[in-house]
Amino acid sequence: MSSFAKPISGVHRTSVDRPLRLVTGRAGTSVSLDNVELSFADRRGEQRILESTSLDIRAGEFVCLLGPSGCGKSTMLNLIAGLLAPTKGKLLANGRPIVAPSPKRAMVFQDAALFPWLTLRSNIEYPLRLQSIDQGEREARSEELLRLVHLFRFADHYPHELSGGMRQRGAIARALATDPEILLMDEPFAALDAQTREILHAEVERIHTLFRKTFVFVTHNVREAVRLADRIVLMGTRPGRVLREVEIALPRPRPANDLRMSEIANDIANIIASEVEKVAREEADDAWLAPANSVRVGSHRHLGGSI
Amino acid sequence: MILSLRESAKDGVLVRAVVTTSLRLFVGYGVALALGIPLGVALAKQRLVKQTAGPLIIGLSSIPSICWLPLSLLWFGLSETAIAVVVVLGSLLPIAVATENAVRLVPPQIERAALTMGARRLRLLLSVTLPAAFPGILGGAKLGWTFALRSLMAGELLFVSGGLGQLLETGRDLGDTALVVGVMVVILVLGRLAESLVFERLDRVVVRVWGVAT
């Protein structure tokens, strides 16, 4: 938390000559899913991955998609990114149909996906190169971003020379390079230790507060979702679907060990447990599904238990 | 041995043989790289290519490349082309197969990340997929090099004039063990030189940059 004021003033200092757009969030809808459905065809026929889903994400909102493994969180993120096309329904970003990936919707993956053959600096400059931005501006911008994520000293390191947490910070910096409207993050901190994750939560929160970009953040960790989200979208599995949405109205910046966060996390774990039971009861009529159900309940319990 | 070599060196036979062999090697190996890498990429990325050419390539790769020499001689006569075909066929397949595997093993995340940043098609291939696959492709290139050298030596020993292989044959005809051993040493030095000048350097780059060993 002590690092809070520093980088903000750093950005202000440099923002005069080369401004990072500080406020992207306008009033209105940033992403909207309108009865979006996704099926894959495989040997056993059509597999419904995502049941008809409608969701509106406000500009500047921080949304967490929370759900057990296999419920389609990554699928939903890939749909928003434009990496996947829906089987049915419409997806809009800022009112325009999503037809292909776009630098306006940047993505951060679980294992960084930094390019191993490029230094951190070149990684951050890569998307700028794609946009034919000249060298001077590229350098200025990558320096600014490296400072933003406190990695300037490591600019010339290759990804394998960085820790997992540094790689994720680098990936976030690269995602910010093209000044996207929307940041899509797929379990970006799942592989990190608790301390590092806490630090990165604070960083992400700071970046969100600073730039007011729309964040869609996937996690299966209830605490993490409560720590970060303005709104949590709870998802269930088989087929993937939205169970419920929960607004988190806690003020920011949120201290890492806020008691209210634990309470909300408990509530959400209870919601998940009851939803799971409900679904299990509904499907238990069908004797053939019973074994599958028991497995599923187990995985949900695990979700709640891992808080 | 040194004496025999020096004699051959004096009338320029050795130098000419080294130059001839090196040229054949570079041309054949160069063509194999230029064809093998794109072929490997196509095998990995285009399902149609994989389905049609895939089984053919696996079949062909079980024929030792020197077995192509008679056919190649029938088609191209006793020419440089004939030997080049054998060298190319010898090293092309391992290069293509290694490239295919390396491209397949590129983590999808890497390419997806590039897609979201706006990289498409050729740009994506050249600036992301190929660099990401580079350590694996280098492994194939090394394999291809040894195959090229073997195929060429076999070809020169059997049929084709000029080159170190033929010098070996000459040594045998003359009963000159020293010359034979000498030429073998020269071949060894050539192979080692390529290893240390090119491949070991690239290996070090891969270790330094990618942080992995090939």
Ligand SMILES: Nc1ncnc2c1ncn2[C@@H]1O[C@H](COP(=O)(O)OP(=O)(O)OP(=O)(O)O)[C@@H](O)[C@H]1O
């Ligand atoms: N290309 C594909 N073809 C067929 N099925 C797929 C494909 N991609 C994903 N699936 C299936 O879709 C479902 C949802 O996958 P997805 O990766 O979106 O889940 P997730 O919620 O992100 O899980 P995790 O928390 O483990 O990352 C899974 O059951 C998976 O098996």
Ligand SMILES: [Mg+2]
């Ligand atoms: Mg996932």
